[in-house]
Amino acid sequence: MTQGRSIRLFLVDGTPNGLMTAEIMNWTGHVITGPRGKLSQLVQRPECSRTGIYFLIGPPTEGSSLPSVYIGESDDVATRLKQHNRPEDKGGKDFWERVCLVTSKDQNLTKAHVKHLESLLMQAAREAGQCRLLNGTAHEYGGLPESDRADMAFFMEQIRTVLPVLSFDFLRERPKPSASSTIVEPADISAQASPLFVAEVPRFGIKALGKEIEGEFYVLKGSLAKGSWTGKGGGYQNLYQQLCDNGVLIEAEKGLRCFSTDQAFSSPSAAAAVVSGRAANGREHWKTEATGQTYADWQDSVVMTTPSATDEGYTQ
Known part of the structure:
Protein backbone atom coordinates (compact mmCIF):
# COMPACT_ATOMS: atom_id res chain seq x y z
CA MET A 1 0.00 0.00 0.00
CA THR A 2 1.25 3.50 -0.84
CA GLN A 3 2.22 5.41 2.27
CA GLY A 4 0.76 8.84 3.03
CA ARG A 5 2.91 11.95 2.85
CA SER A 6 2.92 15.09 4.97
CA ILE A 7 3.29 18.37 3.06
CA ARG A 8 3.40 21.65 4.92
CA LEU A 9 1.96 24.68 3.12
CA PHE A 10 2.46 28.22 4.36
CA LEU A 11 0.70 31.33 3.03
CA VAL A 12 3.45 33.91 3.32
CA ASP A 13 1.20 36.97 3.32
CA GLY A 14 -1.92 35.20 4.60
CA THR A 15 -3.77 35.16 1.28
CA PRO A 16 -4.34 32.16 -1.03
CA ASN A 17 -3.30 34.15 -4.12
CA GLY A 18 0.00 35.42 -2.75
CA LEU A 19 3.33 33.73 -2.10
CA MET A 20 3.13 30.16 -0.80
CA THR A 21 5.83 27.82 0.46
CA ALA A 22 5.71 24.02 0.52
CA GLU A 23 7.88 21.49 2.32
CA ILE A 24 7.79 17.70 2.61
CA MET A 25 8.70 16.05 5.90
CA ASN A 26 12.29 14.70 5.88
CA TRP A 27 13.13 16.36 2.56
CA THR A 28 15.77 19.08 2.33
CA GLY A 29 14.01 20.78 -0.57
CA HIS A 30 12.06 24.02 -0.24
CA VAL A 31 9.42 25.21 -2.73
CA ILE A 32 7.99 28.69 -3.09
CA THR A 33 5.46 29.83 -5.66
CA GLY A 34 3.45 32.92 -6.46
CA PRO A 35 1.97 35.08 -9.21
CA ARG A 36 4.11 37.32 -11.37
CA GLY A 37 2.54 40.31 -9.67
CA LYS A 38 4.32 39.28 -6.44
CA LEU A 39 7.75 39.03 -8.07
CA SER A 40 9.06 42.13 -6.26
CA GLN A 41 8.37 40.42 -2.91
CA LEU A 42 9.68 37.06 -4.10
CA VAL A 43 13.11 38.29 -5.22
CA GLN A 44 13.70 39.80 -1.76
CA ARG A 45 13.45 36.43 -0.07
CA PRO A 46 16.64 34.52 0.85
CA GLU A 47 15.62 31.50 -1.27
CA CYS A 48 16.05 33.60 -4.40
CA SER A 49 19.72 34.20 -3.67
CA ARG A 50 20.46 30.45 -3.63
CA THR A 51 21.18 27.94 -6.36
CA GLY A 52 17.95 26.44 -7.57
CA ILE A 53 15.53 25.29 -10.24
CA TYR A 54 12.64 27.48 -11.34
CA PHE A 55 9.52 27.06 -13.45
CA LEU A 56 7.77 29.84 -15.37
CA ILE A 57 4.14 28.90 -16.04
CA GLY A 58 1.75 30.59 -18.43
CA PRO A 59 -1.81 29.94 -19.65
CA PRO A 60 -2.66 27.83 -22.71
CA THR A 61 -2.05 29.52 -26.04
CA GLU A 62 -4.62 29.72 -28.82
CA GLY A 63 -5.38 26.28 -30.22
CA SER A 64 -4.04 24.43 -27.18
CA SER A 65 -5.43 23.31 -23.83
CA LEU A 66 -1.98 22.87 -22.26
CA PRO A 67 -0.15 25.42 -20.09
CA SER A 68 3.11 26.92 -21.34
CA VAL A 69 6.14 26.09 -19.16
CA TYR A 70 9.80 27.12 -19.13
CA ILE A 71 12.26 25.28 -16.87
CA GLY A 72 15.48 27.00 -15.81
CA GLU A 73 18.32 26.92 -13.28
CA SER A 74 20.61 29.52 -11.77
CA ASP A 75 23.13 30.23 -9.01
CA ASP A 76 21.23 33.48 -8.37
CA VAL A 77 17.57 32.95 -9.17
CA ALA A 78 16.57 36.52 -8.26
CA THR A 79 18.77 38.00 -10.96
CA ARG A 80 17.53 35.47 -13.53
CA LEU A 81 13.88 36.14 -12.72
CA LYS A 82 14.43 39.88 -13.08
CA GLN A 83 15.81 39.20 -16.55
CA HIS A 84 12.81 37.06 -17.47
CA ASN A 85 10.47 39.80 -16.24
CA ARG A 86 11.69 42.24 -18.89
CA PRO A 87 9.52 42.82 -21.99
CA GLU A 88 10.02 40.33 -24.80
CA ASP A 89 11.81 42.89 -26.99
CA LYS A 90 14.34 43.46 -24.21
CA GLY A 91 15.27 39.82 -23.72
CA GLY A 92 12.53 38.86 -21.28
CA LYS A 93 9.58 36.47 -21.51
CA ASP A 94 6.01 37.70 -21.74
CA PHE A 95 4.07 34.42 -21.54
CA TRP A 96 4.35 33.55 -17.86
CA GLU A 97 1.91 34.42 -15.08
CA ARG A 98 3.23 32.29 -12.21
CA VAL A 99 6.64 31.23 -10.98
CA CYS A 100 7.73 28.27 -8.86
CA LEU A 101 11.19 28.04 -7.30
CA VAL A 102 12.83 24.93 -5.80
CA THR A 103 15.92 25.28 -3.61
CA SER A 104 17.53 23.36 -0.74
CA LYS A 105 17.11 24.26 2.92
CA ASP A 106 20.62 23.05 3.70
CA GLN A 107 22.00 24.98 0.68
CA ASN A 108 23.84 21.90 -0.57
CA LEU A 109 22.55 22.16 -4.13
CA THR A 110 25.40 23.06 -6.47
CA LYS A 111 25.46 24.34 -10.03
CA ALA A 112 26.20 20.80 -11.21
CA HIS A 113 23.20 19.47 -9.27
CA VAL A 114 20.71 21.93 -10.75
CA LYS A 115 22.01 21.49 -14.30
CA HIS A 116 21.44 17.75 -13.89
CA LEU A 117 17.99 18.39 -12.40
CA GLU A 118 17.07 20.76 -15.20
CA SER A 119 17.88 18.07 -17.77
CA LEU A 120 15.85 15.44 -15.89
CA LEU A 121 12.87 17.77 -15.45
CA MET A 122 12.80 18.81 -19.09
CA GLN A 123 12.82 15.18 -20.14
CA ALA A 124 10.07 14.34 -17.64
CA ALA A 125 7.90 17.26 -18.82
CA ARG A 126 8.17 16.12 -22.43
CA GLU A 127 7.36 12.52 -21.56
CA ALA A 128 4.36 13.55 -19.43
CA GLY A 129 2.94 15.60 -22.32
CA GLN A 130 0.96 17.85 -19.96
CA CYS A 131 2.44 21.20 -21.06
CA ARG A 132 3.86 23.12 -23.99
CA LEU A 133 7.52 23.15 -23.00
CA LEU A 134 9.28 26.28 -24.24
CA ASN A 135 12.82 25.03 -23.63
CA GLY A 136 15.06 23.78 -26.39
CA THR A 137 16.42 20.26 -26.53
CA ALA A 138 17.29 18.75 -23.14
CA HIS A 139 20.97 17.81 -22.97
CA GLU A 140 21.95 14.89 -20.79
CA TYR A 141 24.24 16.14 -18.05
CA GLY A 142 26.59 13.40 -16.87
CA GLY A 143 28.98 15.46 -14.80
CA LEU A 144 27.85 14.10 -11.41
CA PRO A 145 29.20 11.18 -9.40
CA GLU A 146 26.92 8.17 -9.12
CA SER A 147 25.95 8.96 -5.53
CA ASP A 148 24.97 12.53 -6.46
CA ARG A 149 22.88 11.30 -9.38
CA ALA A 150 21.00 9.02 -6.99
CA ASP A 151 20.42 11.95 -4.62
CA MET A 152 19.09 14.09 -7.49
CA ALA A 153 16.78 11.29 -8.64
CA PHE A 154 15.25 11.30 -5.13
CA PHE A 155 15.15 15.13 -5.12
CA MET A 156 13.30 15.11 -8.42
CA GLU A 157 10.69 12.61 -7.20
CA GLN A 158 9.90 14.96 -4.32
CA ILE A 159 9.44 17.80 -6.81
CA ARG A 160 7.03 15.64 -8.79
CA THR A 161 5.12 14.92 -5.59
CA VAL A 162 4.74 18.49 -4.36
CA LEU A 163 4.04 20.38 -7.62
CA PRO A 164 0.56 18.85 -8.23
CA VAL A 165 -0.38 19.91 -4.68
CA LEU A 166 0.33 23.47 -5.85
CA SER A 167 -1.87 22.89 -8.94
CA PHE A 168 1.07 22.35 -11.32
CA ASP A 169 0.34 19.07 -13.12
CA PHE A 170 2.83 19.30 -15.98
CA LEU A 171 5.22 16.73 -14.45
CA ARG A 172 2.54 14.34 -13.34
CA GLU A 173 2.77 10.84 -14.77
CA ARG A 174 -0.67 9.65 -15.79
CA PRO A 175 -1.56 5.95 -15.88
CA LYS A 176 -1.75 4.17 -19.24
Missing part, protein backbone atom coordinates in the same frame (compact mmCIF):
# COMPACT_ATOMS: atom_id res chain seq x y z
CA PRO A 177 -4.63 1.73 -18.66
CA SER A 178 -4.60 0.46 -22.25
CA ALA A 179 -1.02 -0.73 -21.77
CA SER A 180 -1.93 -2.75 -18.69
CA SER A 181 -2.33 -6.49 -19.07
CA THR A 182 -4.32 -6.70 -15.82
CA ILE A 183 -7.94 -7.76 -16.32
CA VAL A 184 -10.27 -6.51 -13.60
CA GLU A 185 -12.69 -9.20 -12.56
CA PRO A 186 -16.15 -8.46 -11.08
CA ALA A 187 -14.94 -9.73 -7.70
CA ASP A 188 -12.48 -6.83 -7.58
CA ILE A 189 -15.40 -4.44 -7.04
CA SER A 190 -15.35 -5.31 -3.36
CA ALA A 191 -11.74 -4.12 -3.25
CA GLN A 192 -12.82 -0.80 -4.85
CA ALA A 193 -10.89 -1.52 -8.06
CA SER A 194 -12.60 -0.03 -11.07
CA PRO A 195 -14.18 -2.48 -13.50
CA LEU A 196 -14.16 -1.85 -17.24
CA PHE A 197 -17.03 0.45 -18.28
CA VAL A 198 -18.74 0.63 -21.67
CA ALA A 199 -20.58 3.56 -23.27
CA GLU A 200 -22.55 2.88 -26.43
CA VAL A 201 -24.63 4.87 -28.88
CA PRO A 202 -25.96 2.01 -31.07
CA ARG A 203 -27.62 4.34 -33.56
CA PHE A 204 -24.23 5.62 -34.69
CA GLY A 205 -22.18 2.50 -34.02
CA ILE A 206 -20.31 4.16 -31.15
CA LYS A 207 -18.66 2.06 -28.46
CA ALA A 208 -16.18 3.38 -25.91
CA LEU A 209 -14.37 1.73 -23.01
CA GLY A 210 -13.50 3.51 -19.78
CA LYS A 211 -11.97 2.99 -16.38
CA GLU A 212 -11.72 5.06 -13.19
CA ILE A 213 -8.13 5.45 -11.97
CA GLU A 214 -6.88 7.62 -9.11
CA GLY A 215 -10.01 9.78 -9.07
CA GLU A 216 -10.10 10.43 -12.83
CA PHE A 217 -12.19 8.74 -15.49
CA TYR A 218 -10.19 7.44 -18.44
CA VAL A 219 -11.53 6.72 -21.91
CA LEU A 220 -9.27 4.07 -23.40
CA LYS A 221 -7.30 4.26 -26.62
CA GLY A 222 -9.26 2.95 -29.61
CA SER A 223 -12.66 3.99 -28.23
CA LEU A 224 -15.06 5.59 -30.74
CA ALA A 225 -16.78 8.96 -30.40
CA LYS A 226 -19.24 11.08 -32.36
CA GLY A 227 -17.72 12.61 -35.48
CA SER A 228 -18.80 16.15 -34.51
CA TRP A 229 -20.39 18.01 -31.64
CA THR A 230 -24.18 18.00 -32.13
CA GLY A 231 -25.33 19.21 -28.73
CA LYS A 232 -25.95 22.74 -27.49
CA GLY A 233 -23.05 25.17 -27.53
CA GLY A 234 -20.94 25.68 -24.43
CA GLY A 235 -20.51 23.07 -21.75
CA TYR A 236 -18.19 20.32 -22.94
CA GLN A 237 -18.19 21.54 -26.54
CA ASN A 238 -14.88 23.36 -26.01
CA LEU A 239 -13.34 20.24 -24.47
CA TYR A 240 -14.48 18.15 -27.45
CA GLN A 241 -12.95 20.64 -29.87
CA GLN A 242 -9.68 20.83 -27.91
CA LEU A 243 -9.31 17.06 -28.06
CA CYS A 244 -9.86 17.19 -31.81
CA ASP A 245 -7.33 20.00 -32.24
CA ASN A 246 -4.75 18.23 -30.05
CA GLY A 247 -4.95 14.99 -32.00
CA VAL A 248 -6.59 12.97 -29.22
CA LEU A 249 -9.78 12.54 -31.26
CA ILE A 250 -8.85 11.59 -34.80
CA GLU A 251 -11.03 10.87 -37.80
CA ALA A 252 -12.18 7.26 -38.16
CA GLU A 253 -14.46 5.23 -40.42
CA LYS A 254 -18.18 5.94 -40.89
CA GLY A 255 -17.76 9.62 -39.97
CA LEU A 256 -16.80 8.86 -36.37
CA ARG A 257 -13.75 9.81 -34.34
CA CYS A 258 -11.36 7.55 -32.47
CA PHE A 259 -9.30 8.11 -29.31
CA SER A 260 -5.64 7.98 -30.34
CA THR A 261 -4.52 7.61 -26.72
CA ASP A 262 -5.94 7.05 -23.24
CA GLN A 263 -7.56 10.30 -22.15
CA ALA A 264 -8.31 11.37 -18.57
CA PHE A 265 -11.50 13.30 -17.75
CA SER A 266 -12.56 15.05 -14.56
CA SER A 267 -15.81 13.07 -14.39
CA PRO A 268 -17.76 10.26 -16.12
CA SER A 269 -20.16 12.90 -17.48
CA ALA A 270 -17.34 14.82 -19.19
CA ALA A 271 -16.17 11.56 -20.78
CA ALA A 272 -19.71 10.58 -21.83
CA ALA A 273 -20.33 14.02 -23.36
CA VAL A 274 -17.21 13.83 -25.53
CA VAL A 275 -18.04 10.28 -26.63
CA SER A 276 -21.66 11.19 -27.43
CA GLY A 277 -21.01 14.62 -28.94
CA ARG A 278 -23.58 16.17 -26.63
CA ALA A 279 -24.32 16.58 -22.94
CA ALA A 280 -24.80 13.23 -21.19
CA ASN A 281 -25.24 11.88 -17.66
CA GLY A 282 -22.11 9.79 -17.31
CA ARG A 283 -23.32 8.15 -14.13
CA GLU A 284 -26.07 6.45 -16.15
CA HIS A 285 -24.41 6.30 -19.57
CA TRP A 286 -21.37 4.25 -18.52
CA LYS A 287 -22.14 0.62 -17.61
CA THR A 288 -19.88 -2.16 -16.39
CA GLU A 289 -18.90 -4.50 -19.19
CA ALA A 290 -19.32 -7.60 -17.02
CA THR A 291 -22.76 -6.97 -15.47
CA GLY A 292 -24.37 -3.99 -17.21
CA GLN A 293 -24.52 -2.13 -13.89
CA THR A 294 -24.51 1.65 -14.27
CA TYR A 295 -21.58 3.66 -12.95
CA ALA A 296 -23.92 5.19 -10.34
CA ASP A 297 -25.04 1.78 -9.08
CA TRP A 298 -21.48 0.44 -9.07
CA GLN A 299 -20.20 3.43 -7.09
CA ASP A 300 -23.11 3.13 -4.65
CA SER A 301 -22.35 -0.58 -4.08
CA VAL A 302 -18.70 0.21 -3.38
CA VAL A 303 -19.60 2.92 -0.86
CA MET A 304 -22.26 0.84 0.88
CA THR A 305 -19.99 -2.19 1.29
CA THR A 306 -17.05 -0.15 2.62
CA PRO A 307 -16.85 -0.27 6.44
CA SER A 308 -16.88 3.08 8.20
CA ALA A 309 -14.97 4.09 11.31
CA THR A 310 -18.13 3.63 13.43
CA ASP A 311 -18.80 0.07 12.24
CA GLU A 312 -18.36 -2.50 14.99
CA GLY A 313 -15.06 -4.29 14.81
CA TYR A 314 -13.60 -1.98 12.13
CA THR A 315 -10.04 -0.77 12.68
CA GLN A 316 -8.03 1.43 10.36
Whole structure:
Protein backbone atom coordinates (compact mmCIF):
# COMPACT_ATOMS: atom_id res chain seq x y z
CA MET A 1 0.00 0.00 0.00
CA THR A 2 1.25 3.50 -0.84
CA GLN A 3 2.22 5.41 2.27
CA GLY A 4 0.76 8.84 3.03
CA ARG A 5 2.91 11.95 2.85
CA SER A 6 2.92 15.09 4.97
CA ILE A 7 3.29 18.37 3.06
CA ARG A 8 3.40 21.65 4.92
CA LEU A 9 1.96 24.68 3.12
CA PHE A 10 2.46 28.22 4.36
CA LEU A 11 0.70 31.33 3.03
CA VAL A 12 3.45 33.91 3.32
CA ASP A 13 1.20 36.97 3.32
CA GLY A 14 -1.92 35.20 4.60
CA THR A 15 -3.77 35.16 1.28
CA PRO A 16 -4.34 32.16 -1.03
CA ASN A 17 -3.30 34.15 -4.12
CA GLY A 18 0.00 35.42 -2.75
CA LEU A 19 3.33 33.73 -2.10
CA MET A 20 3.13 30.16 -0.80
CA THR A 21 5.83 27.82 0.46
CA ALA A 22 5.71 24.02 0.52
CA GLU A 23 7.88 21.49 2.32
CA ILE A 24 7.79 17.70 2.61
CA MET A 25 8.70 16.05 5.90
CA ASN A 26 12.29 14.70 5.88
CA TRP A 27 13.13 16.36 2.56
CA THR A 28 15.77 19.08 2.33
CA GLY A 29 14.01 20.78 -0.57
CA HIS A 30 12.06 24.02 -0.24
CA VAL A 31 9.42 25.21 -2.73
CA ILE A 32 7.99 28.69 -3.09
CA THR A 33 5.46 29.83 -5.66
CA GLY A 34 3.45 32.92 -6.46
CA PRO A 35 1.97 35.08 -9.21
CA ARG A 36 4.11 37.32 -11.37
CA GLY A 37 2.54 40.31 -9.67
CA LYS A 38 4.32 39.28 -6.44
CA LEU A 39 7.75 39.03 -8.07
CA SER A 40 9.06 42.13 -6.26
CA GLN A 41 8.37 40.42 -2.91
CA LEU A 42 9.68 37.06 -4.10
CA VAL A 43 13.11 38.29 -5.22
CA GLN A 44 13.70 39.80 -1.76
CA ARG A 45 13.45 36.43 -0.07
CA PRO A 46 16.64 34.52 0.85
CA GLU A 47 15.62 31.50 -1.27
CA CYS A 48 16.05 33.60 -4.40
CA SER A 49 19.72 34.20 -3.67
CA ARG A 50 20.46 30.45 -3.63
CA THR A 51 21.18 27.94 -6.36
CA GLY A 52 17.95 26.44 -7.57
CA ILE A 53 15.53 25.29 -10.24
CA TYR A 54 12.64 27.48 -11.34
CA PHE A 55 9.52 27.06 -13.45
CA LEU A 56 7.77 29.84 -15.37
CA ILE A 57 4.14 28.90 -16.04
CA GLY A 58 1.75 30.59 -18.43
CA PRO A 59 -1.81 29.94 -19.65
CA PRO A 60 -2.66 27.83 -22.71
CA THR A 61 -2.05 29.52 -26.04
CA GLU A 62 -4.62 29.72 -28.82
CA GLY A 63 -5.38 26.28 -30.22
CA SER A 64 -4.04 24.43 -27.18
CA SER A 65 -5.43 23.31 -23.83
CA LEU A 66 -1.98 22.87 -22.26
CA PRO A 67 -0.15 25.42 -20.09
CA SER A 68 3.11 26.92 -21.34
CA VAL A 69 6.14 26.09 -19.16
CA TYR A 70 9.80 27.12 -19.13
CA ILE A 71 12.26 25.28 -16.87
CA GLY A 72 15.48 27.00 -15.81
CA GLU A 73 18.32 26.92 -13.28
CA SER A 74 20.61 29.52 -11.77
CA ASP A 75 23.13 30.23 -9.01
CA ASP A 76 21.23 33.48 -8.37
CA VAL A 77 17.57 32.95 -9.17
CA ALA A 78 16.57 36.52 -8.26
CA THR A 79 18.77 38.00 -10.96
CA ARG A 80 17.53 35.47 -13.53
CA LEU A 81 13.88 36.14 -12.72
CA LYS A 82 14.43 39.88 -13.08
CA GLN A 83 15.81 39.20 -16.55
CA HIS A 84 12.81 37.06 -17.47
CA ASN A 85 10.47 39.80 -16.24
CA ARG A 86 11.69 42.24 -18.89
CA PRO A 87 9.52 42.82 -21.99
CA GLU A 88 10.02 40.33 -24.80
CA ASP A 89 11.81 42.89 -26.99
CA LYS A 90 14.34 43.46 -24.21
CA GLY A 91 15.27 39.82 -23.72
CA GLY A 92 12.53 38.86 -21.28
CA LYS A 93 9.58 36.47 -21.51
CA ASP A 94 6.01 37.70 -21.74
CA PHE A 95 4.07 34.42 -21.54
CA TRP A 96 4.35 33.55 -17.86
CA GLU A 97 1.91 34.42 -15.08
CA ARG A 98 3.23 32.29 -12.21
CA VAL A 99 6.64 31.23 -10.98
CA CYS A 100 7.73 28.27 -8.86
CA LEU A 101 11.19 28.04 -7.30
CA VAL A 102 12.83 24.93 -5.80
CA THR A 103 15.92 25.28 -3.61
CA SER A 104 17.53 23.36 -0.74
CA LYS A 105 17.11 24.26 2.92
CA ASP A 106 20.62 23.05 3.70
CA GLN A 107 22.00 24.98 0.68
CA ASN A 108 23.84 21.90 -0.57
CA LEU A 109 22.55 22.16 -4.13
CA THR A 110 25.40 23.06 -6.47
CA LYS A 111 25.46 24.34 -10.03
CA ALA A 112 26.20 20.80 -11.21
CA HIS A 113 23.20 19.47 -9.27
CA VAL A 114 20.71 21.93 -10.75
CA LYS A 115 22.01 21.49 -14.30
CA HIS A 116 21.44 17.75 -13.89
CA LEU A 117 17.99 18.39 -12.40
CA GLU A 118 17.07 20.76 -15.20
CA SER A 119 17.88 18.07 -17.77
CA LEU A 120 15.85 15.44 -15.89
CA LEU A 121 12.87 17.77 -15.45
CA MET A 122 12.80 18.81 -19.09
CA GLN A 123 12.82 15.18 -20.14
CA ALA A 124 10.07 14.34 -17.64
CA ALA A 125 7.90 17.26 -18.82
CA ARG A 126 8.17 16.12 -22.43
CA GLU A 127 7.36 12.52 -21.56
CA ALA A 128 4.36 13.55 -19.43
CA GLY A 129 2.94 15.60 -22.32
CA GLN A 130 0.96 17.85 -19.96
CA CYS A 131 2.44 21.20 -21.06
CA ARG A 132 3.86 23.12 -23.99
CA LEU A 133 7.52 23.15 -23.00
CA LEU A 134 9.28 26.28 -24.24
CA ASN A 135 12.82 25.03 -23.63
CA GLY A 136 15.06 23.78 -26.39
CA THR A 137 16.42 20.26 -26.53
CA ALA A 138 17.29 18.75 -23.14
CA HIS A 139 20.97 17.81 -22.97
CA GLU A 140 21.95 14.89 -20.79
CA TYR A 141 24.24 16.14 -18.05
CA GLY A 142 26.59 13.40 -16.87
CA GLY A 143 28.98 15.46 -14.80
CA LEU A 144 27.85 14.10 -11.41
CA PRO A 145 29.20 11.18 -9.40
CA GLU A 146 26.92 8.17 -9.12
CA SER A 147 25.95 8.96 -5.53
CA ASP A 148 24.97 12.53 -6.46
CA ARG A 149 22.88 11.30 -9.38
CA ALA A 150 21.00 9.02 -6.99
CA ASP A 151 20.42 11.95 -4.62
CA MET A 152 19.09 14.09 -7.49
CA ALA A 153 16.78 11.29 -8.64
CA PHE A 154 15.25 11.30 -5.13
CA PHE A 155 15.15 15.13 -5.12
CA MET A 156 13.30 15.11 -8.42
CA GLU A 157 10.69 12.61 -7.20
CA GLN A 158 9.90 14.96 -4.32
CA ILE A 159 9.44 17.80 -6.81
CA ARG A 160 7.03 15.64 -8.79
CA THR A 161 5.12 14.92 -5.59
CA VAL A 162 4.74 18.49 -4.36
CA LEU A 163 4.04 20.38 -7.62
CA PRO A 164 0.56 18.85 -8.23
CA VAL A 165 -0.38 19.91 -4.68
CA LEU A 166 0.33 23.47 -5.85
CA SER A 167 -1.87 22.89 -8.94
CA PHE A 168 1.07 22.35 -11.32
CA ASP A 169 0.34 19.07 -13.12
CA PHE A 170 2.83 19.30 -15.98
CA LEU A 171 5.22 16.73 -14.45
CA ARG A 172 2.54 14.34 -13.34
CA GLU A 173 2.77 10.84 -14.77
CA ARG A 174 -0.67 9.65 -15.79
CA PRO A 175 -1.56 5.95 -15.88
CA LYS A 176 -1.75 4.17 -19.24
CA PRO A 177 -4.63 1.73 -18.66
CA SER A 178 -4.60 0.46 -22.25
CA ALA A 179 -1.02 -0.73 -21.77
CA SER A 180 -1.93 -2.75 -18.69
CA SER A 181 -2.33 -6.49 -19.07
CA THR A 182 -4.32 -6.70 -15.82
CA ILE A 183 -7.94 -7.76 -16.32
CA VAL A 184 -10.27 -6.51 -13.60
CA GLU A 185 -12.69 -9.20 -12.56
CA PRO A 186 -16.15 -8.46 -11.08
CA ALA A 187 -14.94 -9.73 -7.70
CA ASP A 188 -12.48 -6.83 -7.58
CA ILE A 189 -15.40 -4.44 -7.04
CA SER A 190 -15.35 -5.31 -3.36
CA ALA A 191 -11.74 -4.12 -3.25
CA GLN A 192 -12.82 -0.80 -4.85
CA ALA A 193 -10.89 -1.52 -8.06
CA SER A 194 -12.60 -0.03 -11.07
CA PRO A 195 -14.18 -2.48 -13.50
CA LEU A 196 -14.16 -1.85 -17.24
CA PHE A 197 -17.03 0.45 -18.28
CA VAL A 198 -18.74 0.63 -21.67
CA ALA A 199 -20.58 3.56 -23.27
CA GLU A 200 -22.55 2.88 -26.43
CA VAL A 201 -24.63 4.87 -28.88
CA PRO A 202 -25.96 2.01 -31.07
CA ARG A 203 -27.62 4.34 -33.56
CA PHE A 204 -24.23 5.62 -34.69
CA GLY A 205 -22.18 2.50 -34.02
CA ILE A 206 -20.31 4.16 -31.15
CA LYS A 207 -18.66 2.06 -28.46
CA ALA A 208 -16.18 3.38 -25.91
CA LEU A 209 -14.37 1.73 -23.01
CA GLY A 210 -13.50 3.51 -19.78
CA LYS A 211 -11.97 2.99 -16.38
CA GLU A 212 -11.72 5.06 -13.19
CA ILE A 213 -8.13 5.45 -11.97
CA GLU A 214 -6.88 7.62 -9.11
CA GLY A 215 -10.01 9.78 -9.07
CA GLU A 216 -10.10 10.43 -12.83
CA PHE A 217 -12.19 8.74 -15.49
CA TYR A 218 -10.19 7.44 -18.44
CA VAL A 219 -11.53 6.72 -21.91
CA LEU A 220 -9.27 4.07 -23.40
CA LYS A 221 -7.30 4.26 -26.62
CA GLY A 222 -9.26 2.95 -29.61
CA SER A 223 -12.66 3.99 -28.23
CA LEU A 224 -15.06 5.59 -30.74
CA ALA A 225 -16.78 8.96 -30.40
CA LYS A 226 -19.24 11.08 -32.36
CA GLY A 227 -17.72 12.61 -35.48
CA SER A 228 -18.80 16.15 -34.51
CA TRP A 229 -20.39 18.01 -31.64
CA THR A 230 -24.18 18.00 -32.13
CA GLY A 231 -25.33 19.21 -28.73
CA LYS A 232 -25.95 22.74 -27.49
CA GLY A 233 -23.05 25.17 -27.53
CA GLY A 234 -20.94 25.68 -24.43
CA GLY A 235 -20.51 23.07 -21.75
CA TYR A 236 -18.19 20.32 -22.94
CA GLN A 237 -18.19 21.54 -26.54
CA ASN A 238 -14.88 23.36 -26.01
CA LEU A 239 -13.34 20.24 -24.47
CA TYR A 240 -14.48 18.15 -27.45
CA GLN A 241 -12.95 20.64 -29.87
CA GLN A 242 -9.68 20.83 -27.91
CA LEU A 243 -9.31 17.06 -28.06
CA CYS A 244 -9.86 17.19 -31.81
CA ASP A 245 -7.33 20.00 -32.24
CA ASN A 246 -4.75 18.23 -30.05
CA GLY A 247 -4.95 14.99 -32.00
CA VAL A 248 -6.59 12.97 -29.22
CA LEU A 249 -9.78 12.54 -31.26
CA ILE A 250 -8.85 11.59 -34.80
CA GLU A 251 -11.03 10.87 -37.80
CA ALA A 252 -12.18 7.26 -38.16
CA GLU A 253 -14.46 5.23 -40.42
CA LYS A 254 -18.18 5.94 -40.89
CA GLY A 255 -17.76 9.62 -39.97
CA LEU A 256 -16.80 8.86 -36.37
CA ARG A 257 -13.75 9.81 -34.34
CA CYS A 258 -11.36 7.55 -32.47
CA PHE A 259 -9.30 8.11 -29.31
CA SER A 260 -5.64 7.98 -30.34
CA THR A 261 -4.52 7.61 -26.72
CA ASP A 262 -5.94 7.05 -23.24
CA GLN A 263 -7.56 10.30 -22.15
CA ALA A 264 -8.31 11.37 -18.57
CA PHE A 265 -11.50 13.30 -17.75
CA SER A 266 -12.56 15.05 -14.56
CA SER A 267 -15.81 13.07 -14.39
CA PRO A 268 -17.76 10.26 -16.12
CA SER A 269 -20.16 12.90 -17.48
CA ALA A 270 -17.34 14.82 -19.19
CA ALA A 271 -16.17 11.56 -20.78
CA ALA A 272 -19.71 10.58 -21.83
CA ALA A 273 -20.33 14.02 -23.36
CA VAL A 274 -17.21 13.83 -25.53
CA VAL A 275 -18.04 10.28 -26.63
CA SER A 276 -21.66 11.19 -27.43
CA GLY A 277 -21.01 14.62 -28.94
CA ARG A 278 -23.58 16.17 -26.63
CA ALA A 279 -24.32 16.58 -22.94
CA ALA A 280 -24.80 13.23 -21.19
CA ASN A 281 -25.24 11.88 -17.66
CA GLY A 282 -22.11 9.79 -17.31
CA ARG A 283 -23.32 8.15 -14.13
CA GLU A 284 -26.07 6.45 -16.15
CA HIS A 285 -24.41 6.30 -19.57
CA TRP A 286 -21.37 4.25 -18.52
CA LYS A 287 -22.14 0.62 -17.61
CA THR A 288 -19.88 -2.16 -16.39
CA GLU A 289 -18.90 -4.50 -19.19
CA ALA A 290 -19.32 -7.60 -17.02
CA THR A 291 -22.76 -6.97 -15.47
CA GLY A 292 -24.37 -3.99 -17.21
CA GLN A 293 -24.52 -2.13 -13.89
CA THR A 294 -24.51 1.65 -14.27
CA TYR A 295 -21.58 3.66 -12.95
CA ALA A 296 -23.92 5.19 -10.34
CA ASP A 297 -25.04 1.78 -9.08
CA TRP A 298 -21.48 0.44 -9.07
CA GLN A 299 -20.20 3.43 -7.09
CA ASP A 300 -23.11 3.13 -4.65
CA SER A 301 -22.35 -0.58 -4.08
CA VAL A 302 -18.70 0.21 -3.38
CA VAL A 303 -19.60 2.92 -0.86
CA MET A 304 -22.26 0.84 0.88
CA THR A 305 -19.99 -2.19 1.29
CA THR A 306 -17.05 -0.15 2.62
CA PRO A 307 -16.85 -0.27 6.44
CA SER A 308 -16.88 3.08 8.20
CA ALA A 309 -14.97 4.09 11.31
CA THR A 310 -18.13 3.63 13.43
CA ASP A 311 -18.80 0.07 12.24
CA GLU A 312 -18.36 -2.50 14.99
CA GLY A 313 -15.06 -4.29 14.81
CA TYR A 314 -13.60 -1.98 12.13
CA THR A 315 -10.04 -0.77 12.68
CA GLN A 316 -8.03 1.43 10.36
